[in-house]
Amino acid sequence: xGRNGGLSLNFVCNYLMNSNFNISFTGEYRYTIDxxxxxxxxxxxxxxxxxxxxxxxxxxxxxxxCLLLYPLDEWQVVEQQLSLLSSMKQKHRTFVxxxxxxxxxxxxxxxxxxxxxxxxxxxxxxxxxxxxxxMIKKIEIWDPAELKKYETxxxxxxxxxxxxxxxxxxx
Amino acid sequence: xGRNGGLSLNFVCNYLMNSNFNISFTGEYRYTIDxxxxxxxxxxxxxxxxxxxxxxxxxxxxxxxCLLLYPLDEWQVVEQQLSLLSSMKQKHRTFVxxxxxxxxxxxxxxxxxxxxxxxxxxxxxxxxxxxxxxMIKKIEIWDPAELKKYETxxxxxxxxxxxxxxxxxxx
DNA sequence: TATTATTGTGGGTAGAAATGGGGGATTATC
DNA sequence: GATAATCCCCCATTTCTACCCACAATAATA
Numbered sequence: 001x002g003r004n005g006g007l008s009l010n011f012v013c014n015y016l017m018n019s020n021f022n023i024s025f026t027g028e029y030r031y032t033i034d035x036x037x038x039x040x041x042x043x044x045x046x047x048x049x050x051x052x053x054x055x056x057x058x059x060x061x062x063x064x065x066c067l068l069l070y071p072l073d074e075w076q077v078v079e080q081q082l083s084l085l086s087s088m089k090q091k092h093r094t095f096v097x098x099x100x101x102x103x104x105x106x107x108x109x110x111x112x113x114x115x116x117x118x119x120x121x122x123x124x125x126x127x128x129x130x131x132x133x134x135m136i137k138k139i140e141i142w143d144p145a146e147l148k149k150y151e152t153x154x155x156x157x158x159x160x161x162x163x164x165x166x167x168x169x170x171x
Numbered sequence: 172x173g174r175n176g177g178l179s180l181n182f183v184c185n186y187l188m189n190s191n192f193n194i195s196f197t198g199e200y201r202y203t204i205d206x207x208x209x210x211x212x213x214x215x216x217x218x219x220x221x222x223x224x225x226x227x228x229x230x231x232x233x234x235x236x237c238l239l240l241y242p243l244d245e246w247q248v249v250e251q252q253l254s255l256l257s258s259m260k261q262k263h264r265t266f267v268x269x270x271x272x273x274x275x276x277x278x279x280x281x282x283x284x285x286x287x288x289x290x291x292x293x294x295x296x297x298x299x300x301x302x303x304x305x306m307i308k309k310i311e312i313w314d315p316a317e318l319k320k321y322e323t324x325x326x327x328x329x330x331x332x333x334x335x336x337x338x339x340x341x342x
Numbered sequence: 343t344a345t346t347a348t349t350g351t352g353g354g355t356a357g358a359a360a361t362g363g364g365g366g367a368t369t370a371t372c
Numbered sequence: 373g374a375t376a377a378t379c380c381c382c383c384a385t386t387t388c389t390a391c392c393c394a395c396a397a398t399a400a401t402a
Contacts, residue, residue, distance in 0.1 A: 347398105347399080347400070348399070348400085349398070350395105354394105356392095357389090359386100359388070361384100367380080367381095368378085370378085
């Protein structure tokens with residue numbers, strides 16, 4: 001910082017490009033939702049969020065009854081792609097609508113919480129507890145019961161597929 | 172700005188990201204129309220509107236019995252495109268006419284409301300309630316019943332297409 | 343172990359947002 | 373020119389939400 005509280009250009013550049021902020025989202029965390037539909041975002045995720053994002057995520061519907069939380073800049077990539085789809089084609093319109101329709105900009109408060117719209121808690125069957133799962137560039141939010149349901153359903157997934165994929169990515 | 176004239180980090184970040192005016196239209200909101208045919212524009216959309224637009228949108232017919240609301244500057248892009256179509260071709264003329272003919276400039280009042288012409292409420296079957304759906308660069312306005320009708324009709328859309336599209340855009 | 347910082351959860355409150363309605367100015371219609 | 377219709381600005385009320393403070397639980401540190 002400059003001596004009078006102003007920011008030097010070097011400082012800002014370093015801050016913005018600094019590598020602590022390339023940290024990805026990993027791990028699993030469990031939290032509770034309060035009466036005002038607020039949930040805490042795991043501190044690790046908050047710390048991993050680049051400052052350009054200005055404490056904002058985009059929350060939307062994912063597949064399999066979970067919610068997806070994108071850092072603002074990651075979401076803008078998605079949007080960019082979506083905007084390339086033609087609004088003349090019925091199929092494309094429907095697709096864009098189904099994704100964007102539930103997307104909400106959420107900025108966490110000074111306590112680190114975001115508010116979840118009713119439509120999304122309903123979609124994900126969220127009532128009391130919530131599980132965060134880091135997915136590298138984005139975050140999944142599950143109701144614990146839904147997650148379990150999904151897991152047991154997928155337990156007998158062909159483990160060869162799994163191995164194939166693992167090989168593909170050099171895991 | 173900081174209290175002593177220095178720049179806060181948030182301010183700098185916002186400035187670098189071109190402030191909050193790159194924010195797009197997302198999410199879904201429900202409002203009611205009043206006796207004077209006025210509807211509130213969701214505060215989030217108003218905030219996302221660039222100041223150059225001077226509180227004005229262009230309202231017109233969309234596909235699927237919904238209305239479309241373009242920020243003025245986005246509409247100008249559309250007009251630009253339309254003007255490239257040949258006026259020699261009958262098909263083009265019809266297309267241009269069908270879009271432009273119902274386009275109305277609307278400026279929201281100090282309460283944040285716009286007024287909807289009768290011809291458009293009639294087209295979209297709007298009577299009492301209204302659903303706004305953000306579509307990134309534009310906004311759709313639906314009558315709830317029409318929307319539902321449309322949704323149930325599209326429920327049996329090929330879900331493979333859906334997954335393909337989702338894969339394409341890395342969602 | 344004692345002490346301090348951080349994190350997660352609860353709740354109150356000022357200000358913003360949503361909605362309804364009045365009334366003057368402008369425009370349209372006869 | 374008189375009347376009606378419409379638009380635009382203002383005010384009022386209720387609902388909602390962003391922001392604030394508080395505090396317990398946990399983690400970190402001396």
